[in-house]
Amino acid sequence: xxxxxxxxxxxxxxxxxxxxLAVFLSETYKTNNIVLIDLDVEEPNSGLFLNGKLISSESxxxxxxxxxxxxxxxxxxxxxxxxxxxxxxxxxxxAVFNELCHGCYACSELCPTGSLxxxxxxxxxxxxxxxxxxxFIESRLDIGQEQAVPLISQTIDFVENQFDDDSIFIYDxxxxxxxxxxxxxxxxxxxxxxxxxxxxxLHDLKLAIETMDELKQEYAVVINRANxxxxxxxxxCKERNIQIIAKIPNDRKIAEIYSKGxxxxxxxxxxxxxxxxxxxxxFEMKNGEKR
Amino acid sequence: MKIAFTTKGNEWDxxxxxxxxxxxxILIYDEEKDELTSxxxxxxADVAHGAGPQTAQKLFELEPEVLITGNGPGGNAAxxxxxxxxxxxxxxxxxxxxxxxxxxxxxxxxxxxx
Numbered sequence: 001x002x003x004x005x006x007x008x009x010x011x012x013x014x015x016x017x018x019x020x021l022a023v024f025l026s027e028t029y030k031t032n033n034i035v036l037i038d039l040d041v042e043e044p045n046s047g048l049f050l051n052g053k054l055i056s057s058e059s060x061x062x063x064x065x066x067x068x069x070x071x072x073x074x075x076x077x078x079x080x081x082x083x084x085x086x087x088x089x090x091x092x093x094x095a096v097f098n099e100l101c102h103g104c105y106a107c108s109e110l111c112p113t114g115s116l117x118x119x120x121x122x123x124x125x126x127x128x129x130x131x132x133x134x135x136f137i138e139s140r141l142d143i144g145q146e147q148a149v150p151l152i153s154q155t156i157d158f159v160e161n162q163f164d165d166d167s168i169f170i171y172d173x174x175x176x177x178x179x180x181x182x183x184x185x186x187x188x189x190x191x192x193x194x195x196x197x198x199x200x201x202l203h204d205l206k207l208a209i210e211t212m213d214e215l216k217q218e219y220a221v222v223i224n225r226a227n228x229x230x231x232x233x234x235x236x237c238k239e240r241n242i243q244i245i246a247k248i249p250n251d252r253k254i255a256e257i258y259s260k261g262x263x264x265x266x267x268x269x270x271x272x273x274x275x276x277x278x279x280x281x282x283f284e285m286k287n288g289e290k291r
Numbered sequence: 292m293k294i295a296f297t298t299k300g301n302e303w304d305x306x307x308x309x310x311x312x313x314x315x316x317i318l319i320y321d322e323e324k325d326e327l328t329s330x331x332x333x334x335x336a337d338v339a340h341g342a343g344p345q346t347a348q349k350l351f352e353l354e355p356e357v358l359i360t361g362n363g364p365g366g367n368a369a370x371x372x373x374x375x376x377x378x379x380x381x382x383x384x385x386x387x388x389x390x391x392x393x394x395x396x397x398x399x400x401x402x403x404x405x
Contacts, residue, residue: 088344095370097370100367
């Protein structure tokens with residue numbers, strides 16, 4: 001069961017929900033098959049709330065073309081087939097812009113003289129931690145690397161190989177609605193969209209919903225900082241027949257606990273109540289799953 | 292000497308385009324021939340990624356010695372222009388091509404440091 005926690009708007013509580021939900025589920029259901037994965041590889045921060053024991057660490061690589069001038073006839077085929085202008089013919093040279101390369105192999109495979117072999121480039125680190133009986137995976141993009149998608153994709157492959165299919169995978173996703181979010185959510189069984197009840201929250205929620213509709217994904221909404229703003233998010237969800245599974249209250253104490261890097265639900269009973277609702281929703285879905 | 296401008300039109304009185312990669316036109320003034328030619332770059336609007344290097348490559352082919360533009364190129368485009376040994380002058384994003392040419396002649400434009 002794969003649950004992606006996502007949002008259109010940043011800072012609405014994806015990590016807060018992911019971390020609290022993971023620990024809550026493992027405690028409440030006495031299960032040791034919870035896997036929390038921080039897929040916000042540009043700035044992973046789930047780990048700030050968890051004191052884990054490092055189990056393993058590995059470098060992750062992506063493949064990019066490297067020009068070998070020896071046999072190159074400067075035919076320019078490589079730049080023609082590159083959709084991202086990552087390969088350019090400049091006079092008597094072929095220049096490769098690593099940051100623009102999406103690793104599709106087209107220039108390399110279609111080069112008539114084999115002058116653009118693909119080579120490894122390190123893009124980040126994947127770390128595996130044990131936090132109580134939770135498995136926590138964090139991937140972090142190296143400084144200077146611009147593309148999150150290959151690392152997200154490899155991280156998902158890693159967890160799928162490493163853990164039982166029966167596990168509950170919680171993907172703490174990146175914010176927004178662009179490629180990294182799509183990579184993190186496209187294979188999830190359910191996407192939980194967390195938002196806040198403000199005009200900004202609604203605006204970005206609509207974008208996220210549009211994206212999920214396009215992906216034909218199932219999703220439900222959690223409202224964070226309920227009771228601030230207005231009722232436009234609730235109205236919208238009602239109109240569109242979108243289920244709101246929980247409402248996390250707005251409480252200064254939550255912010256204080258968060259700022260200390262502690263878990264909210266252990267100190268705020270209302271948070272625990274809301275997590276119960278989400279847990280119930282997840283297990284009902286898991287048990288009702290037809291595969 | 293050939294001088295390139297990023298512009299919104301193809302005449303001396305056209306407005307400059309402050310953008311490099313997504314400039315609408317590239318105007319080339321050939322001083323020896325006293326001739327103004329233009330390249331229509333407007334299809335770049337459909338390009339989602341890599342507009343900078345693509346425009347820079349065009350410039351590479353047009354072979355100007357000097358580029359007069361507004362904000363200056365980004366990192367990738369700058370790499371290409373360096374390869375082409377183009378001298379880049381910035382801060383000429385608003386006003387007409389003629390006005391910016393005069394400013395260049397009077398040494399009033401700042402050279403792009405990269």
